[in-house]
Amino acid sequence: MEFGIQETLVEDSPLFINQVFESLLKAIAVGELKPGERIRQAALAARLNVSRQPISHALQLLKHEGLVRDAGRQGVEVTPIDPEYMRQLYQARKALEVTAIGLAAQRIADRKAPTAEIDALKHALENGHRTYDHHESLPLLIQADYKFHSALYQLSGNAVIGQMMSGRWAHLMRSMLIVLDDPYTPGRAWEEHDGIAENVLAGNVLDASELAARHLQRASTDMYKKLTELVVTTNT
Known part of the structure; x- marks a missing residue:
């Protein structure tokens, strides 16, 4: 594009x-x-x-x-992608997003979540699967990923989390271009998104938070491994 x-x-x-x-x-x-x-x-x-x-x-x-x-x-x-910076960014992201997802699930459980925000999460999830199933380009798939997580920030009701993460997503997206360039990783990511969204929409705070923590830890580990391998390859 x-x-x-x-x-x-x-x-x-x-x-x-x-x-x-x-x-x-x-x-x-x-x-x-x-x-x-x-x-x-x-x-x-x-x-x-x-x-x-x-x-x-x-x-x-x-x-x-x-x-x-x-x-x-x-x-x-x-700026070249720094694996150590990205590792630290994922540490911060994990703390913020697990909090956001717990808050989102709690709002659902308390029946305080606006219908428009609930629908936005469902739409983002459907769009992500459609983008993946239709074998769209990696940049489009990554943008769908961003929209899914942004919908969760909004549903949390905590605007500060969205503001803090918004400024970091360009870093995340360009690293994801490398990590998701694998035939299995995008599908696994959207399966994990399914589990997170299902539990958020059911108001299951603890399960949603735990799945989010696992998802982000797995993503962080995959990212760091791939980026460090690329650095070694480039320097040899």
């Missing part, structure tokens, strides 16, 4: 800069801009049909997120 922006905003406006930032963020998350790839502002400006000024501002925001870094005289590059 090609990334792009709307052309109806003034280039130096905060909204326009944010739009350029979001476009580049998505390009990094889904692998259109790959780890270690040099970022040439002139080429990006031409591709997005904008001047270099909003590109420069957006790149500064991406540096703050740790997704691009200085590359000496060559300008900037997409």
Whole structure:
């Protein structure tokens, strides 16, 4: 998929800069801009049909997120994936998501969850299975994964968890491009999603939380193993 922006905003406006930032963020998350790839502002400006000024501002925001870094005289590059950082990110993610899923199940049990949020989780689950069953591209499958977990954050009723995780999903998605490039892993992930969603929607707090913890621990272990193997291969 090609990334792009709307052309109806003034280039130096905060909204326009944010739009350029979001476009580049998505390009990094889904692998259109790959780890270690040099970022040439002139080429990006031409591709997005904008001047270099909003590109420069957006790149500064991406540096703050740790997704691009200085590359000496060559300008900037997409930050390579660091297995140790990803291991730590999954540790934090596990704590936040297990909490969110427990809260979501409790809201269901207490009959306090809005119907729209319940339907959003069901739709995200159905969409993920449809994307997987139809053998859609890996970036689309990863975006479906993001939407499923985002629906759980929303259903938790804790907006802070969603806000904290939202800024980390570009890191998660680009590592998932590597880990999920396996014929068995995506199917197993969606089976685990089924179990989590089933228990959340039944209001089973403890079972939902336990399944979430297992899911994230398994994902973390798979990710770290695959990324460290790639580092060893690249350095030999």
